[in-house]
Amino acid sequence: MLLHLLDVHSPDPDIDACAQAVLDARAIERELERYSPDLAAKPRWLVLNKLDMVEDPAAVQDRICHELGWTGPVFGISALTGEGTQALTGALQSWLDEQQRSAHAHDEDPRFTRGDPDAGDEQDAPDSTDPDDPRFSR
Numbered sequence: 308m309l310l311h312l313l314d315v316h317s318p319d320p321d322i323d324a325c326a327q328a329v330l331d332a333r334a335i336e337r338e339l340e341r342y343s344p345d346l347a348a349k350p351r352w353l354v355l356n357k358l359d360m361v362e363d364p365a366a367v368q369d370r371i372c373h374e375l376g377w378t379g380p381v382f383g384i385s386a387l388t389g390e391g392t393q394a395l396t397g398a399l400q401s402w403l404d405e406q407q408r409s410a411h412a413h414d415e416d417p418r419f420t421r422g423d424p425d426a427g428d429e430q431d432a433p434d435s436t437d438p439d440d441p442r443f444s445r
Contacts, residue, residue, distance in 0.1 A: 308402065309351045311335060315367050316360035325367055328355075329374045351379055352399075358383035359390055 313328040332353075339347040355371065358364040364383060372381060380398070384391035 308399065309339075309346070309349050310354050310399075311351055312354045312356055313371070314357050315355045315371065316357035324357075324361075325370050325374075328371055332371075332375055350402075353377055353379060353381045354395060355381065355383045356386050359385040359388060 311332055313332055315324050315328050317324040317327065336347070353372070353375075355368055358367065361367045368381060368383060371377070382391060382395040382398070384395055386392075
C-alpha cells in the first residue's frame with residue numbers, strides 16, 4: 308500500500324497549492340514507474356494534508372481528484388491537529404487485516420487438520436478423546 312501525502316495549502320499566497328499538489332503527485336507517479344513497475348502497481352490512497360487550512364475542503368479535494376483522474380480512496384487530514392488521522396489509520400488497519408485474511412484464506416493449520424479419512428491418514432492428528440493418547444497419561 309502506498310499513501311500519496313499531498314499538502315493542499317501553502318503559506319505563500321502566490322502559489323496555487325492545488326496545482327502544486329497535482330504536479331507533485333504526477334512527479335511521484337513518474338518516479339515510481341521509473342524506479343519499479345512492481346512498486347508503481349501497488350494499491351494507492353490519496354492523503355490530502357492541511358485541508359483544515361483551506362476555505363472549502365470539499366472543493367479542494369474535488370479539484371485535485373479531478374485533475375489527477377483519481378478514483379481511489381481519499382482521506383483528508385491535518386498533520387498539525389491530528390484531524391482525520393484516526394479515520395486514515397483505521398481504514399489502513401482494516402485494509403491490512405483484509406489483505407492478511409485474503410493471503411491466508413486457504414491456509415490450514417496442521418494442528419487442526421485430521422487428514423483425509425478416505426486416504427487412511429487420520430492418524431496425522433492425535434485424537435484428544437483417545438485414552439491411549441500420551442498427552443493424557445499420568
